[in-house]
Amino acid sequence: MPDQMETLTVNLGDRSYPIYIGHGLLTQRELIRPHLKSRQVCIVTNETIAPLYLDRLKSSLSDLQVQAVILPDGEKYKTLETVGMIYDSLLAQNFSRSSTLIALGGGVIGDMTGFAAATYQRGVNYIQIPTTLLAQVDSSVGGKTGVNRPLGKNMVGAFYQPQCVLADIATLDTLAERELKAGLAEVIKYGLINNADFYTWIEQNLALLLSRDGGALKHAILVSCAEKAKIVASDEREEGIRAILNLGHTFGHAIETATGYGSWLHGEAVATGMVMAADLSWRLGMLKKEEAGKIKKLITAAGLPVAPPNDIDVPTFLNLMGKDKKAEQGKIKFILLEAIGRARIEANVDLDLLSSSLRAGSDLAQ
Amino acid sequence: MPDQMETLTVNLGDRSYPIYIGHGLLTQRELIRPHLKSRQVCIVTNETIAPLYLDRLKSSLSDLQVQAVILPDGEKYKTLETVGMIYDSLLAQNFSRSSTLIALGGGVIGDMTGFAAATYQRGVNYIQIPTTLLAQVDSSVGGKTGVNRPLGKNMVGAFYQPQCVLADIATLDTLAERELKAGLAEVIKYGLINNADFYTWIEQNLALLLSRDGGALKHAILVSCAEKAKIVASDEREEGIRAILNLGHTFGHAIETATGYGSWLHGEAVATGMVMAADLSWRLGMLKKEEAGKIKKLITAAGLPVAPPNDIDVPTFLNLMGKDKKAEQGKIKFILLEAIGRARIEANVDLDLLSSSLRAGSDLAQ
Numbered sequence: 001m002p003d004q005m006e007t008l009t010v011n012l013g014d015r016s017y018p019i020y021i022g023h024g025l026l027t028q029r030e031l032i033r034p035h036l037k038s039r040q041v042c043i044v045t046n047e048t049i050a051p052l053y054l055d056r057l058k059s060s061l062s063d064l065q066v067q068a069v070i071l072p073d074g075e076k077y078k079t080l081e082t083v084g085m086i087y088d089s090l091l092a093q094n095f096s097r098s099s100t101l102i103a104l105g106g107g108v109i110g111d112m113t114g115f116a117a118a119t120y121q122r123g124v125n126y127i128q129i130p131t132t133l134l135a136q137v138d139s140s141v142g143g144k145t146g147v148n149r150p151l152g153k154n155m156v157g158a159f160y161q162p163q164c165v166l167a168d169i170a171t172l173d174t175l176a177e178r179e180l181k182a183g184l185a186e187v188i189k190y191g192l193i194n195n196a197d198f199y200t201w202i203e204q205n206l207a208l209l210l211s212r213d214g215g216a217l218k219h220a221i222l223v224s225c226a227e228k229a230k231i232v233a234s235d236e237r238e239e240g241i242r243a244i245l246n247l248g249h250t251f252g253h254a255i256e257t258a259t260g261y262g263s264w265l266h267g268e269a270v271a272t273g274m275v276m277a278a279d280l281s282w283r284l285g286m287l288k289k290e291e292a293g294k295i296k297k298l299i300t301a302a303g304l305p306v307a308p309p310n311d312i313d314v315p316t317f318l319n320l321m322g323k324d325k326k327a328e329q330g331k332i333k334f335i336l337l338e339a340i341g342r343a344r345i346e347a348n349v350d351l352d353l354l355s356s357s358l359r360a361g362s363d364l365a366q
Numbered sequence: 367m368p369d370q371m372e373t374l375t376v377n378l379g380d381r382s383y384p385i386y387i388g389h390g391l392l393t394q395r396e397l398i399r400p401h402l403k404s405r406q407v408c409i410v411t412n413e414t415i416a417p418l419y420l421d422r423l424k425s426s427l428s429d430l431q432v433q434a435v436i437l438p439d440g441e442k443y444k445t446l447e448t449v450g451m452i453y454d455s456l457l458a459q460n461f462s463r464s465s466t467l468i469a470l471g472g473g474v475i476g477d478m479t480g481f482a483a484a485t486y487q488r489g490v491n492y493i494q495i496p497t498t499l500l501a502q503v504d505s506s507v508g509g510k511t512g513v514n515r516p517l518g519k520n521m522v523g524a525f526y527q528p529q530c531v532l533a534d535i536a537t538l539d540t541l542a543e544r545e546l547k548a549g550l551a552e553v554i555k556y557g558l559i560n561n562a563d564f565y566t567w568i569e570q571n572l573a574l575l576l577s578r579d580g581g582a583l584k585h586a587i588l589v590s591c592a593e594k595a596k597i598v599a600s601d602e603r604e605e606g607i608r609a610i611l612n613l614g615h616t617f618g619h620a621i622e623t624a625t626g627y628g629s630w631l632h633g634e635a636v637a638t639g640m641v642m643a644a645d646l647s648w649r650l651g652m653l654k655k656e657e658a659g660k661i662k663k664l665i666t667a668a669g670l671p672v673a674p675p676n677d678i679d680v681p682t683f684l685n686l687m688g689k690d691k692k693a694e695q696g697k698i699k700f701i702l703l704e705a706i707g708r709a710r711i712e713a714n715v716d717l718d719l720l721s722s723s724l725r726a727g728s729d730l731a732q
Contacts, residue, residue, distance in 0.1 A: 080446045080447075080449075080450060081446075083446075084446060084515070087515055087521065087522055088515060088516070088517060091515060091517035091518050091521055092517060094688055118524065119485070119512075119522050119523060119524055120521070120522060121521060121522075121523075122510065122512065122523045122524055122525055122603075123524070123525070123603070144488065146485075146488065149450070149453055149454060149457060150454070151454060151457035151458060152457050155453065155457055155486070155487060156453055156485050156486065156487075157485060157487075157488045158484065158485055158488055158489070158524065159488055159489070237488075237489070238488075322460055
């Protein structure tokens, strides 16, 4: 039943919230309405998304005091300065503590809007309407909000939960091919870390997913969000197990930082990072070579990159990874794989093996 | 026993923390040590305080990885850009999630350091060492952190509690006269809102306080912090009663915004704001004229201003007050006085009476 809406609850005590997944949710006013605290609603979106979906969303909020903030599009604008534009727009309209922000866009819009909501007048409500596959399966679940600094990605932020998330599959129709593939990287990640059956399902349904089949996408989003919600519910502030969600991210963030935010998409960097994590896991004797090969094969089939740029040398990689949030007092924490469907956190990685892995650029299965 | 340290606990469940009040606490390493999570400690201070107290504090942390960030001094630097300097310094030194920030300075340093701690890597520990009377009795208790925007003061921030507060009375020896008086404004506030006996004590001990008598200051700080802690414990996120701590602040913030941050000290603006709140309370038939007069008299005796600048006209005042965080959907919430020692929150104030009060500039007792 591809047209039926699914509801998934993220269980976080008094911060619990529903994720609605379905087709055409953007215009269903009864979904948003119960989550507002007052008539003041500010939609935060960007120049790419606004012409596509802003009017549609506004029309379902027509009886409220709605303003829109339209930001420039791209990871390089995920800064405090851009968040400042949201604050000032809210202040100019006298928006109070009971106002609600709505993030309409991808992960960058979600992260900045969430951070603005966490910090405007020390906290107002917000709602996520992610319009990319990556945001629907990743950044809209778990309450991580924030911005980048020149010295590191996502280094400033807050844990702050939305009132609800609307994952409208209809918005994926306009998603660029490259963005769709980048989202699939995170979908594959959930299979890799904790759900071998789902991983097999992705292998078998990759063509449907790439052709944007509504039913396949809904299933992928539902399972991905459920996997993430389960882990987040057990460790909201990433004091332990939640870190496994960062599979591929330590390598990936280094690639994003080294290449300048925005030239690689986040999902692309994570895709390569997962192949690198698989390579390292194999070199450590933790993962079978055959499984590492299967991972590289699926990520290749999804049209995603599997090796970092040649010009990032090993010292640069090590330095950038040492700045990652997962690093504790100089020790880099790696998320490694024991098998497809089983990730683990490992703080003690042999530096020589790590260097070999970085030099090899994950060429094991070529 | 003026030399004995007092310890007061702010009760906030798993976010409870102690306030240590005494003479010479800065160099007592055993106070700070139990509150650190790792060897990484970053002291945030300013150009005025650093030459006076930074080395002293550093010497008590000598076996740790200590760095200092020295910011420019003044309310006009309480911005996201300045907080960005803290983030970048932490990142440049690879400071991890287990590092601790120490705020060494007045309220501006405390607010910015607390906000940096709340948001660096989505939250690290911090310790407050307030070096002004105002910070010792006000901003170090209650977890309000944040920065200003051009359109409003403290409009961006987070509720975030420190691990502990060290109120070292010795640091008040170097405090400018004008700053000491500004701090007394907040001390008087605690008497006004909730403790008539303490108000009488202040009237009787004003000369001792102005001459920086250690025993009198310690008592004033202890009672002030206890009053604030009691209210904060019952309403951490200011959803109700906590707003009474804002007596004088709605008027005061308008004065600070209209005059540009920094030309009036916060305590001075609050002092005038309290006189204006008393005037309005009297005009509303809520407070006896005689008591309003007594308030104006004490604030005058403390060397604090009792009237706003002549050039802020009534429409400007109303507009600026409408932007205050206490405003809900255009309604300005006032903290008014029923008596000395009894404040209450009032959302329905007659606009004509308010305008008369603003025009009069609190001339009732002249």
